[in-house]
Amino acid sequence: MKKGAATGRRTMVRARSVLTRIGTRAIANGAVLVEEGKIVAVGPRATIERAGKRAIVIDAPGTIMPGMINLHAHLDSQCGPDFLTQALLISEANAVMVCVDSARRTLLAGVTTVRDLGTKYAAAIAVRDAVAAGWVPGPRILSAGQLVCMTGGHGWFIADEADGPDGMRKKVRKNLKRGADCIKVIATGGVLSPGVEVGSAQLDPDELETAVREAHKADKRVAAHAIGNQGIKNALRAGVDTIEHGCYLDDEAIKLFKKTGATWVPTLCAPHFLHEHLAEVPAYVRRKTEQVYDAHRASFRLALRAGVKIAAGTDAGTPFNNHEFFATELSLMAALGMSSEEALEAATAEAARAAGLERETGTVEAGKSADLIAVDGDPRKDITATMRVRGVMTRGLWMTS
Ligand SMILES: [Zn+2]
Structure with missing residues (x-):
């Protein structure tokens, strides 16, 4: 198990597709900015990169979705x-x-x-x-x-x-x-x-x-x-x-x-x-x-x-x-x-x-805990993509298996 990007510093996770909340459209070429274990901003990569200068960058494979x-x-x-x-x-x-x-x-x-x-x-x-x-x-x-x-x-x-x-x-x-x-x-x-x-x-x-x-x-x-x-x-x-x-x-x-x-x-x-x-x-x-x-x-x-x-x-x-x-x-x-x-x-x-955790987790949105995962494929089209987890961020700490 590799650990990276401990809490306390700004981290930006980028991916081809970011699914912030189930039932909404995914953000193509999206990014998530994280600080102190919380999500600070989510959006198109270009926008988040401007906000996240000097952040540690993680390029996640596949689709990012809520943990x-x-x-x-x-x-x-x-x-x-x-x-x-x-x-x-x-x-x-x-x-x-x-x-x-x-x-x-x-x-x-x-x-x-x-x-x-x-x-x-x-x-x-x-x-x-x-x-x-x-x-x-x-x-x-x-x-x-x-x-x-x-x-x-x-x-x-x-x-x-x-x-x-x-x-x-x-x-x-x-x-x-x-x-x-x-x-x-x-x-x-x-x-x-x-x-x-x-x-x-x-x-x-x-x-x-x-x-x-x-x-x-x-x-x-x-x-x-x-x-x-x-x-x-x-x-x-x-x-x-x-x-x-x-x-x-x-x-x-x-x-x-x-x-x-x-x-x-x-x-x-x-x-x-x-x-x-x-x-x-x-x-x-x-x-x-x-x-x-x-x-x-x-x-x-x-x-x-x-x-x-x-x-x-x-x-x-x-x-x-x-x-x-x-x-x-x-x-x-x-x-x-x-x-x-x-x-x-x-x-x-x-x-x-x-x-009773809806204010804390369950979606990838600013203000929530940085709990997100990268899966191989589009889980909205193929639920088995959730069996292919390539990276996990829990309260701002990124891990890959
Ligand atoms: Zn039981």
């Missing part, structure tokens, strides 16, 4: 076939080191912001701060700390367990105390936990409402893991901000999305990679993957038609769902009917809005 945002990852996971055993055995020190490695991989795949939705020891919080301090390379990290489930609920082996509104209040406050950026709750069973069914509702409505109230009081968002239909509705009615997975949607759930304004993060990558490796995962994981796979895809088509807000997240860290595979999510969305531009929007500005 991508992965709304769902578990940075302390090495994506092995047996998530449960891996999670049970990991030490706290090891978890931190895995997060450091995952952060670097995530960044080099063109993801300049990642939302970590639960690490066993809340290790991603320390790594978030290390990245922000410049000690280790990585994207901007938003961390949920430790996810919160009911006693014995999905993910109990990495979660903080809570029962009843009082129990939930305490666990949300505990996460906020240690510096969580958002809160993650478990509204249904899940594929990777033995002994729970994906269709069963888990945290009760009063527990979910308490989580939302406590988080929103602190101006933090709430993400709910919800696969089964009842749990999705419980979470939406409780006022969560994003539904993760959401495999079993129906018309009523769609209505609730529209009514509440919540965003859906389908994480198509999670069942996709499990499905590709069915012979290698434990039998209970295989059975439940086969159970949700088609329903999940049907739900995607339903939500897309209905105009539900959809943003990109992969659930990186689940089996074979590597931290560098973010762009696969966009291809999967496109294969299910999203246009390339919609998929790009879901991975940039829409994801930024869902995370």
Whole structure:
């Protein structure tokens, strides 16, 4: 990995094409001027060169577009076939080191912001701060700390367990105390936990409402893991901000999305990679993957038609769902009917809005954080261009792989 153009000096990134915001025309022969980690000006090369005399010049290959945002990852996971055993055995020190490695991989795949939705020891919080301090390379990290489930609920082996509104209040406050950026709750069973069914509702409505109230009081968002239909509705009615997975949607759930304004993060990558490796995962994981796979895809088509807000997240860290595979999510969305531009929007500005970061990132515009990437090709015409990341700028620091 080569690093260059540290913050503190003016840097100008030039490219044949600069896509400042999805849905607008690209600037041909464009340039972006960056100072102190922020974008100062964007425009045609000739104009920016006048403003950016003496700046360090980077000639980026291909198209410049906004840095991508992965709304769902578990940075302390090495994506092995047996998530449960891996999670049970990991030490706290090891978890931190895995997060450091995952952060670097995530960044080099063109993801300049990642939302970590639960690490066993809340290790991603320390790594978030290390990245922000410049000690280790990585994207901007938003961390949920430790996810919160009911006693014995999905993910109990990495979660903080809570029962009843009082129990939930305490666990949300505990996460906020240690510096969580958002809160993650478990509204249904899940594929990777033995002994729970994906269709069963888990945290009760009063527990979910308490989580939302406590988080929103602190101006933090709430993400709910919800696969089964009842749990999705419980979470939406409780006022969560994003539904993760959401495999079993129906018309009523769609209505609730529209009514509440919540965003859906389908994480198509999670069942996709499990499905590709069915012979290698434990039998209970295989059975439940086969159970949700088609329903999940049907739900995607339903939500897309209905105009539900959809943003990109992969659930990186689940089996074979590597931290560098973010762009696969966009291809999967496109294969299910999203246009390339919609998929790009879901991975940039829409994801930024869902995370409450729309003033900071998601577009290449003056005043925003200098989070941009260079991809090989025009991603608006060919979404797989996002798999060919040739350079990444995160908060003004340029890296090539
Ligand atoms: Zn997850």
